[in-house]
Amino acid sequence: MNAVSHYLVFIICMIVNLIGLLGLVLVFFPGLTVSWVGQLIWVLYVGFNKAHGGWEFGLTIAIFVVNTLLMIGGSLIDNILGAKNTRDKGVPWWEILVTFLAMILGGIFLTPIGGLALALATLFLLEYYRLDKDKEKAWEATKALAFGYGTAAIIRFVICLLMIALWLLMVFFL
Numbered sequence: 001m002n003a004v005s006h007y008l009v010f011i012i013c014m015i016v017n018l019i020g021l022l023g024l025v026l027v028f029f030p031g032l033t034v035s036w037v038g039q040l041i042w043v044l045y046v047g048f049n050k051a052h053g054g055w056e057f058g059l060t061i062a063i064f065v066v067n068t069l070l071m072i073g074g075s076l077i078d079n080i081l082g083a084k085n086t087r088d089k090g091v092p093w094w095e096i097l098v099t100f101l102a103m104i105l106g107g108i109f110l111t112p113i114g115g116l117a118l119a120l121a122t123l124f125l126l127e128y129y130r131l132d133k134d135k136e137k138a139w140e141a142t143k144a145l146a147f148g149y150g151t152a153a154i155i156r157f158v159i160c161l162l163m164i165a166l167w168l169l170m171v172f173f174l
Helices: 003-023 031-045 054-088 093-130 135-173
Strands: none
Touching (some): 003 031, 003 135, 031 135, 054 093
């Protein structure tokens, strides 16, 4: 590995990590997965630091496994928190699934922000008609979904920062 290619791969991986981190502001952008892909490129490029020695190799694998688990857990948390908060308000599962589908389709056709707006509007309307046009209860369910997604977004952002910090630790100290 020459120094130029080493720095070039590092810069590409850092850009991918930052795209993942900044992409987390979009509702269903897989920012944690994108960051993880940047880290995967790095560990494959350096061969998991196998050439450095046994403990660096083992620690590199351990950090990558931890980041993989963080990525999987963080990716699931969005749906878990959104569903939990709305279920706590008595929203049936079928409405949660329809709302999730509306978010995906809205995100594809109306931009990610449009997907979030469509999901919230869908849940409000479904709850409004299910609860005999009770605006307050429909609004409570909609706020619960929004709060769940907002909380999950903050948690995913912190997880991504932790993943990047662990990756940088691996890059600079192993």
